[in-house]
Amino acid sequence: MARMKVATVWFGGCSGCHMSFLDLDEFLIDLAAQVDIVYSPVADVKEYPSHVDICLIEGAVANDEHVELAHLIRQNTDIIIAFGDCAVTGNVTAMRNPLGTIEPILQKVYVEAATLHGRIPFEKGIVPQLLDRVLPLHQVIEVDAYLPGCPPPAERIKAVLVKALSGEPLTLEGSDLKPG
Amino acid sequence: MDTTDLLEIAERERAARTPRRLRCCTAAGCLSQNGQALKAALIEAVKTAGLTDSVEVVGVGCMGLCSQGPLVQVDPDGPLYEKVTPDQAPAIVAALNEPSAPADDVRVGDPTHPFFAKQVPVVLQNSGKINPERIESYIEVGGYQALCTAVREMQPLEVCELITASGLRGRGGAGYPTGLKWSTVAKTESDRKFVVCNADEGDPGAFMDRSVLESDPHRIIEGMAIAAYAVGASQGFVYVRGEYPLAISRLKTAISQARRLGVLGAGVFETRFDFRVDIRIGAGAFVCGEETALMRSIEGHRGTPRPRPPFPAAKGLWGCPTLINNVETLANIPAIVANGPEWFAGLGTGKSAGTKVFALAGKIKNTGLIEVPMGTTLRTIVEEMGGGVPGGGSVKAVQTGGPSGGCIPAEHLDTPVDYESLAQLGSIMGSGGMIVMDESDNMVDVARFFMEFCMDESCGKCVPCRAGTVQIHHLLTKLRSGKGTARDLDVLRELCEMVKQTSLCGLGQSAPNPVLSTLRYFHNEYDTLLNDPMTPATKPLQTSTETR
Amino acid sequence: MAVKTLTIDGKHVSARDDQTILQTAREAGIRIPTLCDLPGVGPLGACRLCLVEVTGVPKLLPACVTVVQEGMEVQTNTERLRRYRLMIVELLFAERNHVCSVCVANNHCELQDRAMEIGMTHSRFAYQFPKLDVDTTHGRFGIDHNRCILCSRCVRVCDEIEGAHTWDVSGRGANARVITDMNVPWGEAASCTSCGKCVQACPTGAIFRIGATVAELEKDRTQLSFIVNARENKQWLG
Numbered sequence: 001m002a003r004m005k006v007a008t009v010w011f012g013g014c015s016g017c018h019m020s021f022l023d024l025d026e027f028l029i030d031l032a033a034q035v036d037i038v039y040s041p042v043a044d045v046k047e048y049p050s051h052v053d054i055c056l057i058e059g060a061v062a063n064d065e066h067v068e069l070a071h072l073i074r075q076n077t078d079i080i081i082a083f084g085d086c087a088v089t090g091n092v093t094a095m096r097n098p099l100g101t102i103e104p105i106l107q108k109v110y111v112e113a114a115t116l117h118g119r120i121p122f123e124k125g126i127v128p129q130l131l132d133r134v135l136p137l138h139q140v141i142e143v144d145a146y147l148p149g150c151p152p153p154a155e156r157i158k159a160v161l162v163k164a165l166s167g168e169p170l171t172l173e174g175s176d177l178k179p180g
Numbered sequence: 181m182d183t184t185d186l187l188e189i190a191e192r193e194r195a196a197r198t199p200r201r202l203r204c205c206t207a208a209g210c211l212s213q214n215g216q217a218l219k220a221a222l223i224e225a226v227k228t229a230g231l232t233d234s235v236e237v238v239g240v241g242c243m244g245l246c247s248q249g250p251l252v253q254v255d256p257d258g259p260l261y262e263k264v265t266p267d268q269a270p271a272i273v274a275a276l277n278e279p280s281a282p283a284d285d286v287r288v289g290d291p292t293h294p295f296f297a298k299q300v301p302v303v304l305q306n307s308g309k310i311n312p313e314r315i316e317s318y319i320e321v322g323g324y325q326a327l328c329t330a331v332r333e334m335q336p337l338e339v340c341e342l343i344t345a346s347g348l349r350g351r352g353g354a355g356y357p358t359g360l361k362w363s364t365v366a367k368t369e370s371d372r373k374f375v376v377c378n379a380d381e382g383d384p385g386a387f388m389d390r391s392v393l394e395s396d397p398h399r400i401i402e403g404m405a406i407a408a409y410a411v412g413a414s415q416g417f418v419y420v421r422g423e424y425p426l427a428i429s430r431l432k433t434a435i436s437q438a439r440r441l442g443v444l445g446a447g448v449f450e451t452r453f454d455f456r457v458d459i460r461i462g463a464g465a466f467v468c469g470e471e472t473a474l475m476r477s478i479e480g481h482r483g484t485p486r487p488r489p490p491f492p493a494a495k496g497l498w499g500c501p502t503l504i505n506n507v508e509t510l511a512n513i514p515a516i517v518a519n520g521p522e523w524f525a526g527l528g529t530g531k532s533a534g535t536k537v538f539a540l541a542g543k544i545k546n547t548g549l550i551e552v553p554m555g556t557t558l559r560t561i562v563e564e565m566g567g568g569v570p571g572g573g574s575v576k577a578v579q580t581g582g583p584s585g586g587c588i589p590a591e592h593l594d595t596p597v598d599y600e601s602l603a604q605l606g607s608i609m610g611s612g613g614m615i616v617m618d619e620s621d622n623m624v625d626v627a628r629f630f631m632e633f634c635m636d637e638s639c640g641k642c643v644p645c646r647a648g649t650v651q652i653h654h655l656l657t658k659l660r661s662g663k664g665t666a667r668d669l670d671v672l673r674e675l676c677e678m679v680k681q682t683s684l685c686g687l688g689q690s691a692p693n694p695v696l697s698t699l700r701y702f703h704n705e706y707d708t709l710l711n712d713p714m715t716p717a718t719k720p721l722q723t724s725t726e727t728r
Numbered sequence: 729m730a731v732k733t734l735t736i737d738g739k740h741v742s743a744r745d746d747q748t749i750l751q752t753a754r755e756a757g758i759r760i761p762t763l764c765d766l767p768g769v770g771p772l773g774a775c776r777l778c779l780v781e782v783t784g785v786p787k788l789l790p791a792c793v794t795v796v797q798e799g800m801e802v803q804t805n806t807e808r809l810r811r812y813r814l815m816i817v818e819l820l821f822a823e824r825n826h827v828c829s830v831c832v833a834n835n836h837c838e839l840q841d842r843a844m845e846i847g848m849t850h851s852r853f854a855y856q857f858p859k860l861d862v863d864t865t866h867g868r869f870g871i872d873h874n875r876c877i878l879c880s881r882c883v884r885v886c887d888e889i890e891g892a893h894t895w896d897v898s899g900r901g902a903n904a905r906v907i908t909d910m911n912v913p914w915g916e917a918a919s920c921t922s923c924g925k926c927v928q929a930c931p932t933g934a935i936f937r938i939g940a941t942v943a944e945l946e947k948d949r950t951q952l953s954f955i956v957n958a959r960e961n962k963q964w965l966g
Contacts, residue, residue, distance in 0.1 A: 085829055088850050089821070097857035098825060098874075133857070138850055146849040150829030177844045180828025180835070180943075465900065482897065487773040487793045640878060640897070640904030642774045647819035650902050651853045671852055678815045681788055682776045 004165065007039035007052045008083070009073065011066045012093040012134060013059025017084035018042065020151035021056070027158050034165055048072055054164050056083040056147070060093040061135045065128035074141040079164065083157075085150040085179050087137045092150075094134040101132045145170035148179045181442040181449050183328050186319055193320040198236040200276055201255040202226075205308060206239035207394045208387075208426050209246035209548070214266065218250050221266035225273040235276060241395020243308035245295060246548035248287070253308070258282075260289035294564040295546050300527065302535045303511040304551045307395035312430050315437040318398040324443055326517035327402045331409050331451045339410035340366050343513070345521035347533030352378060352469075352506030353584065353610045354686075355532075355599040361503060364493040365411040368501040373413035375404050376478070376497070376504040379420035379427070380462050380469040383582025384633060385541040386613030389507035391549055392537075393420065393427035396511070397434035401457060403510030405448060406517060408455045411503050416455065419474050421462040431459055466637035470685045471504045473639065484639045485685035506611065508537055528554030532598035532609075542579070542615035545570045552597070559593040562616055573618040577701070581610025583630045583637075584690030586697025587623060606697040608690070623702040624709065627695045628656040634691035645688025648679040652695060659709045666710055673699065734800035749791035749802055750778055760804050761813060761842055764879040765792045766929055766949075768956035769888045772880055777813050777842065780804045788812075813846050822853035823902070824860065825874040826932070832945040833933030839877060840932075856902070863908075864938055865915030869927055871906070876934035878904055882926035889955055894920040906934075928952055 010018060018041060024031070038052055039045045048069065055077045061067060073080065085091035099105055111118040121127050137143050147160050156176050163170050204210075204219045222237045229235075243251045248262035252272060259282040261272060268286045275283035282288045291297070301307070311317040318324070330339050344359025365373060377400055381389040393400060404416045420428055435457050438444040446454045460478045467473045468483040475497050477483035496502020512534060516524045525533045532554035538561065540547050545567030552561060558578055562568065569575055577587040586607030588595065595601050599609050617626060635649040655672045658664045676692035676699075683689045699706060730745040736753050743752040748771070753760050763775035771792040779788040783801035791804070803809070820826070820839060828834050860873035883895040883906065894917050898907045908917035926935050928951050936945050957963055 082850065089827075090855060091827055091829055094855070094857065095825070095827060095830075097855070098859040100859075136850065136855070138852075139854070143850075148849070172849070173847065174844055177847065177849060178828075178835075178840065179843070180831065180840065467900075484897075487790055635901060638901040640899070640901045641772075641880075642776055643816050643819055643877075644776055646878070646901055646904065647823045647853075648815075650856065651819065651822070654854050674811075675815065675853075678812050682779055682812050682816070684774060684776070684790075 004035040004053045005038045005049065005051065006035045007048070007055040007073075007077070008037070008041065009039070009055060009057045009059075009069070010041045011057060011059030011070075011087065011137075012062030013084060013086040014092070015041070015058070016151040017056075017058040017086075017149075020084075020149075020154050021157055023154035024158055025154070027154075031161065048076060050076055052077045054079045054081065056081045057087050057137055058083045060086040060090045061131070061137060061140045062093055063128035063130045067131070067140060070137065070141045079144045079170070080137075080141065081145045081147050081160065081164075081170065082137045082143045083147050084152055085148055088146050088148050089179065090134050090136045094136075097133050102130045106130070147172070148177060150180050181328075182332065183325065186324055186328060189316055190320045190322070193316045198234050200231075200235045200258075202235065202237045202272070203240045203243075203253040203255060203308065204237055205241070205243050205249060205251045206312075207242035207307075207391055208424075209242060209391075210249035210251060211426070213249050215250040217266045218252070218264055218269065221269035222252070222272065225269040228270070229273050231273065231276070235273070238311050239313070240309060241307045241312045242304075242391040242549060244299070244304070244549045245289065245546060247546055248289065248548075251289070251308075260291060262287040262289045294560075295548075295550065295567070298556070298560065298565055299551050300535050300553050301551050302515050302524075302527070303392060303399075303508055303537050304395070304549065305515065306399065307391065307549075310396065312395050312397055313433055315398060315434065315441060315443075318396070322518065323398055323514070324402055326514040327405050327409075327443065328449050330406045330517055331449050331453050336366060336410045336412060337363070339406060339517070342521050343410070343516060346516045346524040347521075347528075347531075348509065348512055348516060348524065349532065349599065350506060351508035351512070351536065351611065353581065353608060355609060358505065358509055361493060361505070362407065362410050364491075365413075365501050365503040368494060370501045372415075372498075372500045373411055374497045374500060374502040375408045375411065375413045375416040376471075376474070376492075376502060377404055377416065377418040377510055378469060378471065378474060378504055378506045379418055379424070380466075380474060381421065381424075381507070381611060382466040382469050382637075383584075383611055383613040384630075385615045386539045386582055386611055388537040388539050388549060388612045390424050390427050392507055392511050393424065394430055397427075397430045398438065399511050399514060400431070400507060401434055401438050401444065403505075403513035404457060405444065405455050406513050407503055407505060407510065409448075409453050411501075413503065414454045414456070416457040417460050417478055417497075418457060419460045419462060419468070419478060421468075422464060428459060428461060435459070465639070466633075467639045467685070467687050470687055472685065474504070475502065484641045485687075487684060508612070529596065529598050531600055536597065536609070536612060538612045538614045540566050540614050540616070543569045543573070543575075543618040543621070544616040554598045555596040557594050557596050558588065561597065561614070562593065566616065569616070569618045573620070575616055576619050576621060577617045577623065577626075579607075579615040579617065579626065579694070580613065581608035581690075581693070582613045583633045584608060584686065584693055585610045585613075586693045587617070587626060587701060588697075589701040606693070606700055608693070622660075623698040623705045624656060624660050627698045628653065628660060630694040631656055631691065634687065638687065638691075642682075642684035642688060644679045645683040645685075645691065648675055648683075648688070649691055651675060652679065652692065656695070659706060662709055663711055664709060669706060669710065732796045732798045732800075734796055734798065734802065736802045737804055743796045745796070747796055749780060749789070749794050749796060749800075752796055753791065753802075753804060758804060760791050761845055762792060763838060763842060763877065763931060764881065766881045766885065766952070768952045769881065769884040769929075772884070775877075775879060776816055779809060779812065781806055781809065810846070814848060817843050817846050817848050818851040818853055820877050821848070821851045822855045824856070824858060824876065827874075830942055831875060831933040832936045832940045832942060833875070833947075834943040836943070836946045837933060838931035858902070863914050865913040866917075866920070866922070866938075867915060868922060868938060869914070869924065869935060870938050871908075871914060871935050872933060873905060874934075875932045876906060877932060878906065879931055880906070881929040881931065882906060882935055885925045885929040885952065889952065890921060890923050890925050892919050892921050892923075895926060925952060925955075 271283040348358040349355040473485040492502040773790040778791040781803040864870040
């Protein structure tokens with residue numbers, strides 16, 4: 001049987017979910033025996049592969065690069081898992097949303113708060129444009145499963161991965177659904 | 181004070197009448213079109229012509245055809261002048277000398293037009309005919325005779341039975357049998373009971389109750405007094421919305437006149453029945469038309485609904501049994517007592533007796549108020565009486581029941597208007613608002629308009645209505661802007677069902693109706709707005725003008 | 729006092745004739761999810777989580793205010809009810825800014841508990857992200873409107889147990905807010921006795937003790953039931 005192709009992606013989040021993934025400890029060795037990590041912030045791959053079986057997406061959708069990549073991932077991936085609270089709800093990343101559109105926020109952070117040479121970072125094609133509103137992943141693309149937590153405990157990640165590897169439905173119940 | 185006294189007052193009033201009268205509408209519709217200045221100009225013209233002894237200018241209530249206001253009717257049997265301006269007053273007065281020839285250059289209405297000819301006025305019997313600011317004017321046409329008969333010659337339970345036999349159902353929207361409600365309150369034992377007239381009319385486009393209050397306020401007081409006698413209440417409240425200043429002022433005048441004459445107060449018509457009426461003015465919340473919220477508001481609290489049961493009939497104002505009826509329901513009472521239940525049951529259809537007042541609005545030529553027997557078809561109302569769409573377009577749908585109702589498509593125009601038929605079509609009778617839409621109206625916009633109304637008017641107490649209406653409105657906005665997906669439509673449908681089934685009061689339970697009925701009859705207008713789920717929104721906004 | 733017998737989820741139970749379906753179900757060990765309910769203060773019937781189906785009644789009935797009747801057949805956990813409850817919780821999460829990860833009540837929050845109990849994986853509704861205030865003028869307690877679900881427990885506990893009626897609700901619909909006195913900052917609310925009952929009553933992190941940090945705010949509802957028992961059962965009079 002072909003080894004499963006797994007990707008992990010890091011959008012608008014703190015990478016805490018990926019840290020928690022690394023907390024899987026020795027299960028990582030079992031995992032490595034069964035899957036190929038084809039794309040991940042911890043693996044230096046530049047292009048998202050043309051076919052991926054399972055993709056864990058950490059973080060909320062916060063800029064135009066995230067939107068673009070999210071659509072590409074959806075096209076090339078069988079199962080997408082919203083990985084952690086930022087992807088599921090927007091969480092801390094979305095806490096700027098009540099403050100309004102992005103321009104005044106950038107102005108406040110990069111210009112008004114600057115002590116020297118305040119200016120809003122902008123470089124077309126290099127610095128991604130922030131969206132006016134940070135969105136949870138499922139409001140941008142179809143999501144197949146949700147793995148909540150800030151970060152999701154390693155055991156919860158393992159539970160989902162085990163189900164995914166054995167082809168079971170990726171449903172969580174009870175305390176495994178606890179956000180935060 | 182008894183029947184003889186009433187007849188005497190009526191006789192005096194008739195004797196004081198001038199041979200000719202100019203009835204000038206002074207209800208809100210005509211007043212907003214300079215009706216006050218017109219009335220003053222008519223009085224001046226009569227004076228100038230030296231006719232003060234033979235011609236009287238009478239301020240009356242609504243004559244119905246608001247779109248052609250201000251209206252002036254010449255009595256007896258003279259022409260009905262439409263869209264009259266103050267400078268036309270001398271011409272109208274001059275034409276009084278020649279009864280057969282109306283004044284030149286003033287538009288004359290056609291009394292044989294179906295708008296007038298097909299009406300059967302019961303509730304609006306005196307509207308536009310009597311002076312709403314004089315109790316004598318009401319007594320002249322037989323007013324307060326019914327109350328006198330009830331309190332002096334009938335037992336309270338007999339009155340309840342009479343109303344039951346008439347088949348009258350609540351005109352506020354739900355159509356609950358009025359007689360049953362009355363007997364329930366009558367049979368509930370308590371030292372203190374209340375009667376409440378719900379005049380918190382709030383549906384967009386509906387102004388039936390306002391018109392009755394402005395045109396014939398004593399009718400409501402008489403209806404309330406009969407109700408109070410029947411159920412054993414001694415105190416009543418009229419809960420009227422603050423946006424109706426003229427109705428409030430006329431009600432106040434009417435109450436003090438009735439009190440002075442001994443028709444209200446201690447020992448009504450020299451019997452042992454006491455009844456006082458007070459006015460409570462709403463502060464602009466639609467939800468206060470819901471009976472439990474209305475009662476909270478009368479008690480001086482924040483007007484939010486509570487779960488029923490207990491129903492007001494068991495536990496109402498300050499925990500006492502309370503009868504709550506809508507303005508139009510109460511306005512039917514004096515006529516039923518005067519003419520008998522068989523007469524009333526003979527009007528309308530089997531399950532929906534009597535008449536119903538409708539406020540015609542939207543894409544319709546003759547906007548205004550009409551009163552027709554139950555069972556009249558929508559087509560008769562909209563096309564014949566209302567004159568159809570101005571400019572000859574075709575009717576696409578008729579919205580009944582306001583934000584709680586639904587849109588009935590043109591193919592069902594032959595439906596008779598009664599409680600059951602409208603419910604079967606996914607709408608409701610409602611309080612009587614009837615808004616006509618033509619082919620240029622987008623039904624998603626219509627649904628969105630009503631949802632915005634409900635969202636703004638939700639009191640915020642229960643979660644489904646408070647948060648659900650916001651999300652339904654959001655989904656409709658998203659769909660309308662061409663960014664919606666098939667999934668959004670599924671969520672919309674599921675959410676509408678949930679808000680309908682789980683909301684605490686009638687506002688939330690009926691809020692999804694305009695969406696559900698447009699989804700049912702105009703599904704294609706939603707479908708054409710759909711976007712492919714995986715691509716960004718590029719499709720232009722589409723306005724569907726297809727016929728079904 | 730008469731006793732009624734009825735069935736809840738097929739189980740035969742008996743109840744005093746003044747008991748609600750919710751009380752009866754609790755005594756019988758049948759769980760019905762609630763949020764606005766708070767033992768010790770009057771029922772509200774507003775969160776709609778406790779809606780149940782009763783055979784022969786077309787409408788769903790709130791278990792917290794519906795009194796039992798002889799022979800009633802109650803269903804508390806049908807597929808339809810589960811679907812509605814899920815939507816109610818999803819609506820609440822989308823309505824304001826409930827960010828569990830940075831909330832004082834994380835791990836001790838009834839909204840979070842209901843989400844898990846009902847099985848919410850995510851909210852299908854658009855997050856509203858309203859801009860809401862946090863009022864810490866009281867000095868000891870604060871109100872964070874971002875976390876408020878308008879259950880009005882604070883209003884009822886302050887009115888019915890403390891008798892101060894400092895809290896009430898102003899505005900309507902999505903603009904409804906709990907307020908102190910005539911909508912003045914809490915620190916200026918003259919009627920507040922600083923008893924802290926509202927802090928104990930609040931199901932989420934909306935009303936909190938100043939100084940509590942993320943996940944530190946544990947509520948002690950037994951304080952409330954202690955007072956109510958003392959009052960209703962005269963337990964302090966010996």
